Amino acid sequence: MEYNDKQTAIIDIAERLFSVSGFDGTSVRDIANEAGVNVAMISYYFGSKEKLMEAVFEHKSNKMRLKVENLIQDTEMTPIQKIYLLIDEYVEKFLDQKNFHMIMMREQLTDKRTPVSELILELKRRNLESVRMLIHDGQKKGVFKKNIDISMMMGTLIGTVSQMVLSQPFYRKVHGMEELGEQEFRSHIRKKLSIHLKKLFKALLTNEA
Amino acid sequence: MEYNDKQTAIIDIAERLFSVSGFDGTSVRDIANEAGVNVAMISYYFGSKEKLMEAVFEHKSNKMRLKVENLIQDTEMTPIQKIYLLIDEYVEKFLDQKNFHMIMMREQLTDKRTPVSELILELKRRNLESVRMLIHDGQKKGVFKKNIDISMMMGTLIGTVSQMVLSQPFYRKVHGMEELGEQEFRSHIRKKLSIHLKKLFKALLTNEA
Amino acid sequence: MEYNDKQTAIIDIAERLFSVSGFDGTSVRDIANEAGVNVAMISYYFGSKEKLMEAVFEHKSNKMRLKVENLIQDTEMTPIQKIYLLIDEYVEKFLDQKNFHMIMMREQLTDKRTPVSELILELKRRNLESVRMLIHDGQKKGVFKKNIDISMMMGTLIGTVSQMVLSQPFYRKVHGMEELGEQEFRSHIRKKLSIHLKKLFKALLTNEA
Amino acid sequence: MEYNDKQTAIIDIAERLFSVSGFDGTSVRDIANEAGVNVAMISYYFGSKEKLMEAVFEHKSNKMRLKVENLIQDTEMTPIQKIYLLIDEYVEKFLDQKNFHMIMMREQLTDKRTPVSELILELKRRNLESVRMLIHDGQKKGVFKKNIDISMMMGTLIGTVSQMVLSQPFYRKVHGMEELGEQEFRSHIRKKLSIHLKKLFKALLTNEA
């Protein structure tokens, strides 16, 4: 799909509003007003509010797709280095695409089977597959443990990052960072998450102390 | 607050509907219909839909409050045993109070400052404090490491459990458990989570292999 | 179905508006305004505009059902007298229930299969059956011809009346009756139709000159 | 008015859509889509949707004009033969121009005085005049009765044909002709109508048995 500037602007705004107010909590008027376009434009461009949501998803989801395909073939890096890269990739992506990530979380909270929820499942399936190959590679090379619960491990990876995104206001309050700029805070969290998760994964995957 | 049977029924149903359809996605008519009461009852009993949400929260939140206060004074158990108990408590609570947990997640996704979101912050603050005391106790006794990022650790605890709740359909699909009953599945996840998280926390907190 | 006064008022107004402006040409606002009720009442009372149409039909259609059942058993009247009574019944009904009749015509003009169109078919089927019995009775008694095309005959009966209802403005113009009151005009047409149709049916059914 | 090919195509499609869905039930987009032209074309070519309707009418109405002018002067045919020809002409035209005929009926159902309804009145007036001359000719020659209600007679002619067009689905159902092709069915109805109407008119107009 090719979108023109106005359409892209609508998608951007919709992403933000959907992420903070939810699909039902966001009216097409809200979106149209913020985008400075007529309400009818949403239907005109995307067909319906629902379809707009799909467009948001389709347009943003590729930014959430991990770039790990070539990581697998790489022979220079050790398996654990690859995992570390993967972690940083996840952390980066989730913090960067916070709005989209929130939409995904919200969508998973409903039990409705929508086209979007199908896309989420597919996205997760693909990401899981990439990780699985990385792990198996490490196991074949004998540097990773044999019995690894990959689903749980992924739950911890995604869950921990999600949780930090979700509890951002709480974290700021507890750590007295209420006045910190968004960029600085994100940078802070990124480092903390990276260190924390690498520690966890090292313990999970390897036998080293 | 004292609620009569009808009010409690409304709260129960509201919890469930809010959890799966969201606040905006649930109409007071839906709630009233399922509860078998008149639509006007919601406004009459609770003042407004918003207030009903607060009532749901207030009425259910104590079930999510950890029972760890006396754990701290306990002298029979080792710190790591206490942590293990804490983990099981969390896992148990989140899986048991899945609906309420989903409401909490959803509420944290919005940036609106509502009375409910304030209650969530308070709930999290209190739970964090309990854990912090447990950790400090273990550190004082020399069995836990010194530098522990409790926020990240809690992020992993809550995040991992949340993630498993959230991605339940995905997990079932990947593991061929689509036909498994809710109880059996919950039991399965509970065990997996317990083992996984204990392993993680042991690695995070102690120096043992 | 039991309707209260306000509902009946809405149905009456809807019947009139649907008959002159058509279903699509009548907005629920038009109806609500004329009935002096809130727009939401239409949905509240009838569920939807479509359902209102069905209510109109269901509520009015029995007035269009011919009362000929007992006519068949009557032994005092001759078959041709019965037919004459039938004709008058038809003419009366169609002129009296002009609005409803117009709705029926309009509905038959569309090729959509709606619940209403099904009801129309059923109504026509039932009326046809009554007439068929009358005719067969006359044939059995030897006063009616053997080969009678009942479908065509009914087409002429209903069609002629319909046409006169339809071309009322034209008729008035041609006959210089533009200023005649509705009641007077209806009375005039009724007589003309009665005479005309009886003449036709006598020719169609009997061998007399 | 001269119309180019694209305009004619639009008119053809508009005629069909108006006939089955009505004026209000047909959107200019429907027409434009089926015609494979831009939506703006309708306004551009015809000024408005309303004007398009007028164009449809003006462009098609001459096909509904009876060709009886020269029939009157003909000296070879008897008056009743001329009437028979007239009947066949009517039946033919109405069945052939079914769509246009339906539009006319629909238009007569509304009480709005539009340019189109004026055209209809004019068309009917002209047709009536032709028939009146035929009848008078027969009366002058002494083969037709004196007192003939021409308006009613025309009501029967047009009404019967209209009714058969209108109740086509009903007729098919009753006579088990649901699977019959449109052409075959039309041919069947044409013959039936022709026979039926000629019988009626003979009785109405002449003194013969």
Added chain:
DNA sequence: CATGAATGAGGATTCATTCAT
């Protein structure tokens, strides 16, 4: 000459809430 983009007006319906009973 033709059209894609855009829009204001209006469509039906659902919403949470109120109020008289």
Added chain:
DNA sequence: GATGAATGAATCCTCATTCAT
């Protein structure tokens, strides 16, 4: 104390039409 009836506001979407290109 409880509720059925009612409603104004807001929902999304479709409409016929216009206008710059």
